[in-house]
Amino acid sequence: MTDLASSYDPKTFESRLYTEWESAGHFKPRGEGEPYTILLPPPNVTGTLHMGHAFQQTIMDALIRYHRMRGFDTLWQVGTDHAGIATEMVVARNLSQENLTRDGLGREGFIGKVWEWKAESGDIIERQMRRLGTSGDWSRSTFTMDPEPSRAVIEAFVRWHEEGLIYRGQRLVNWDPVLKTAISDLEVENVEEDGFLWSIAYPLADGSGSVTVATTRPETMLGDVAVMVHPEDERYAHLIGKSVKLPLTDREIPVIADDYVDREFGTGVVKVTPAHDFNDYQVGVRHELPLINLFTPTAAINDNAPEKYRGLDRYDARKAVLADLEEAGLLVETKPHKLQVPRGDRTGQVIEPYLTDQWFVKMDDLARRGLELVESGEVKFVPPNWINTYRHWMENIQDWCISRQLWWGHRIPAWFDAEGRCYVGRDEAEARARAGLSADVALTQDSDVLETWFSSQLWPFSTLGWPDPEAMAARGYDRYLPSSVLVTGFDIIFFWVARMVMATDHFTGKVPFRDVYMTGLIRDKDGQKMSKSKGNVLDPLDIIDGISLEDLVAKRTRGLMQPKMAEKIEKATRKEFPDGIAQHGADALRFTIAALATHGRDIKFDLGRAEGYKNFCNKLWNASRFVLMNTATFTLPPQAGTVPPALPPQAGTVPPALPPQAGEDARRADGGHPAAIPTPVTDAEKWILARLATATAEAETHFANYRFDLLAQSLYEFAWNEFCDWFVELAKPALNGSDAAAADSTRHTLLHVLETLLRLLHPLIPFVTEELWQQVAPRLGITDETISLRPYPAGADFAGQDFGRAEADVEWLKTMVTALRRVRSELNVAPSRSVRLLLQAGIAQDRERIERHASSLSFLLKLEAIEWLAVDATAPASAAAMVGELKLLVPLEGLVDLDAERARLDKEIKRVEAEIGKCNGKLGNATFVQNAPAAVVEQERQRLAEWTTQLNGLREQRAKL
Incomplete structure (x- = not known):
């Protein structure tokens, strides 16, 4: 007698429930209670949900749902990042299919195409996030190119420029010669590759000999401005201050000394090329050496090199330089050498240190303040050891290159006149007015855009309307900043976390968040990094909804240019997933993630765990069916009282900030409690209520400590072992007995504990708990719309409860049942067959417990009789077990x-x-x-x-x- 389906099938309700939640506005902040805010690290608008996203968003959603149920005014600020490089590549690739090019369309035409693409395909990842159960406030979803955040970007740039923190200068940057733009360190992958180490003779200018220099990039020698030795290297002390003739050129360059030189590497003499090596650049600054850039933006040789090499690609130039050196007798040695090659993560091309004019942010003072905020505890890392990584970077920070040679992004608010003079303003009119320029002075806006991290650093407050006072008031700037916790990966501590700390403090005088929960890197079950080239990438949506083997193979091999690699990946996929990937549902994936969320650096994801937690959801489903079928005629007793309402209806707008509420006052926005706790009659009821109190207290502790692994373990143990297994079994004697009061009380307790358990589990597995709760809650007189707005169980719910004796008795009973079931199993006695139980020895308490629980033992163990033997009596041939000092005997005659x-x-x-x-x-x-x-x-x-x-x-x- 239940409307609950006979089997657990997540596809029948997960999407439906999410639509109901969102359309009802349950994810919006209420404007009442103590604020609790989380910022979603904005994923790339070009991206799709991957395991890293699924991991972090599960953690964030659990925290949001937990605090929403506790009565906090929760805001989960969601949105996407415009991802300049990635978006330009995607749109350019799409245009090529229409025989169109970026340059052919021109800047305005190309940007128009990007916005068209954004309207059609830019919200894919947000739709996928919904499938995971992400309960963010989608009505506030922000795109970093939206008008409000764009205004914040311009404001931040202009203010920093006015304060002298932003400047334009010629510096060395990471340069992608395919994209023709500077890129950040995060977008560079250093890959160990096979190469060569060439030794080249540089003749001394006075004709007295030569020095031998070792290099892995001989083409850059055309831009050498010095050779360098260690100041304490006695072999070369006599050469310091002299000059050498730079081979293949008509230039002489000095021999300098610097302790940067490793005397053990090569010959102990190195070339100095400040325009093509970051370390050499620092040497050049120290010794005031000139900078000679050899490359064009496409990494071809420019006019600063001898004429015969001009126009050659860098690798063609290398071949030509080596051939000329050999012909001149200056190539001393060539030997294989392992080296770290920097490659762009988008194009795979070798990245060049490139000398170019860029915009920079001075970081010294900002970093000093950013470190102070963390050292003082205003911003806390979880786990706390990550402060060491943060501190190391802040103490060794370099000025930040913020300009990119792209079209898609926030265009730099700077204008140049015909002489190259630069004017900065919030728009061209302001730039002119500040400089006192007349209308007839022609100005051209800088063609560069700001890198994506510049706008992302403003995320904590640009999403709250800054700098516009009206927008700030409307979006709750004073109420929701700082946010409560940032959940993010350790790999972007430098690129995003630190910059948000510095920028938010500078522009608002606040910290951006109180806690930073650092997640580990998701790896496969063998600990290998997930990558397309390895064929071990798991798509969270495939785990949720399932995928056939053929579709999985097609997905994993799509786009692979090397047939052998595609064949290898296909073979491995067919071996690992011969039947494809079965549907697990969002809840099973979420619970798996929570169970794996240790405070470690790496997380091994095993799909077998997800299968196990799918079984957990199924177990919960079946236990709920049992409860519903056995409480079909249950009537809430009069003494249970009136069930208080859920949280108040969602507010349409954010009202003025309310005074913060302390401690437990924030836990209940309705000031009430869950459905009344039953008055238990049986020891089994008292035991499960005591265990529920323990599970609730543990949940509070684990949420407070961000220990989602321990939270999942604790709730799993309680739900599976104590409720679904033991209490369901221990309830049967009362349900099937003649004591009406015990039967009714047990029904009430079954419903109450199940309803409370569903609320405990809801932040981790929201879909199945909602679907089950909708069936369970009405039996307890709860008429609220959704579990997600019911109070989260708290220790205060169990105040005054003392079931210590019953708890100890039932633990003893469980031991008895387990021991005798093991005996029956070993004897292969059919469950339906009755047996005799003989008892011998033991202590007085055993006799008392046997008397109290005889009916339960007889029911659970199919006992035809329970008999005591004298301590010195000779027992018949029996199978035996011991529970403490009590001997349990099952006579064998006729059984085995x-x-x-x-x-x-x-x-x-x-x-x-x-x-x-x-x-x-x-x-x-x-x-x-x-x-x-x-x-x-x-x-x-x-x-x-x-x-x-x-x-x-x-x-x-x-x-x-």
Whole structure:
């Protein structure tokens, strides 16, 4: 008698429930209660949901749902990043299919195409996030190119420029010669590759000999401005201050000394090319050396090199330089060499250190303040050891290159006149007015855009309307800044976390967030990094909805240019997933993620765990069906009182900030409590209520400590073992007994504990808990719309509860049932067959417990009789078990083959003797007894006593056979 489907099938309700939640406005902030805010790290607008997103968003959603249920005014600020480089590449690739090009369309035409693409395809990842259950406020979803955040970007740039923190200068940057733009360190992957180390003779200018220089990039020697030795290297001390003739050119360059030189590398003499090496650039600054750039934006040789090399690609130039050196007799040696090659993560091309005019932010003072905010505890890292990584970067920070040679992005608000003079303003009119320029002075806006991280650093406050006062008031700037916690990966501590700390403090005088919860890197089950080239990438949507083997193979091999690699990946995929990937549902994936969310650096994701947690959801479903079928006629007793309402309806607009509420006052926006706790009659009810109180207290602790792994483990143990297994079983005697009061009380407790358990689990597995709660809640008189706005269980709900004796009794009962079921199993006695139970020895408390729980034992174990034997009485041939000092005997006559039972007992005796041997080995070891903690030694002695008691009983039983 239940409307609940007979089997758990997440596809029948997950999408439906999400649509209901969103359309009802449940994800919007209410404007009441203490604020709790989370910022979503904005994913690329070009992207799709991957395992890293799924991991972080599950954690964030659990925190948001938990605090929403506790009555906090929750805001989860979601949105996407415009991803300049990635978006330009995607749109350019699409245009090529129409025989169009970026340059052919021109800047305005190309940007128009990008906006068209954004309107058609730019919200894919947000739709996928909904499938995961992300309960963010989509009505506030922000795109970094929207008008409000764009205004914030311009404002931040102009203010920093006015304060002298932004400047334009010629510096060395990471340059992608395919994209023809500077890129950040984050977009560079250093890959170990096979290369060569060439040794080249540089003749001394005075004709007295030569020095040999080793290099991995001989083409850059055309831009050398010095050779360098260590100041303490006696081999070359006499050369310092002299000059050498730079081969293949008509230039002479000096020999300088600097302790940067590694005397053990090569010959101990190195070339200095400040315009093409970051370390050489620093040397050049120290020694005031000139900068000679050899490359064009496409990494071809420019006019600063000798004429014969001009126009050659860098690698063609390398071949030509090596050939000319060999012909001149200056190529001393060529040998294989392993080297780290910087490649762009978008194009795969070798990145060049490139000398160019760029915009920079001075970082010294900003970093000093950013470090101070973390050191003082105003911003806390979880786990706290990440502060060391943060500190190291802040103390060794370099000025930040913020300009990119792209079209898509926030265009730099700077204008140049015909002489190259620069004018900055919020728009051209302001730039003219500040400089006092007349209308007839022609100005051209800088063609560069700001890098994506510049706008992302403003995310904590640009999403709240800054700098416009009206927008700030409307979006709750004073209420929701700072946010409560940032959940992000350790790999962007430098590029995003640190910059948000610095920028938010500078522009608002606030920290952006109180806590920073650092997640690890998701790897496959073998600990390997997930990558397309390895074919081990798992798509979270494939885990949620399932995918056929053929579709999975097609997805994993799509776009691979090397047939052998595609063949290898296809073979591995067919072996690992012969039947494809089954549907697991969003809840199973989310619970898996929570269970894996340790405070470690790497997280191994095993799909087998997701299968296990799908079974967990199924177990919860079946237990709920049992409860609903056994409470179909249940009527809430009058003394249960009136169930208070859920949280108030969602507010349409954000009202003025309310005074913060302290501690538990923020937990209940309705000031009420969940459905009234039943007055238990049976010990089983009292036991499960005590265990529920413990599980609730543990959940509070684990949420507070960001220990989602321990939270998942605790709730799993309670739900599966204590409620679904034990309490469901322990409830049956009362449900099927003649005591009407015990039966009704048990029904009430079943409903109450299940409803509370669903609320405990809801932040982790929102869909299945909502679907089940909708069936369970009405039985308790709860008429609210959704579980997501019901109060989260709290320790205060169990105040005054003291079921210690019942809890101890039921733990004893569980031990009895387990021991006797094991005996029945070993004897292969059918569950339907009744047996006699003989009891012998034990203590007074055992007799009291047997008397209290005889009916439960008889029901659960199919006992035809329970009889006590005198301590000195001779028992018939029986299978035995021990519970403490109490001996449990099941007479064998008519039940088993006695020869088989003798063999079983002999095997068990050997096992117990082996355990006793282990204990004696430890206790007979003087080192162990002296050095081990006293508690450990005492535990070992207790184990020895227990094993000895069990052995004596087994031997006695064997003697009877």
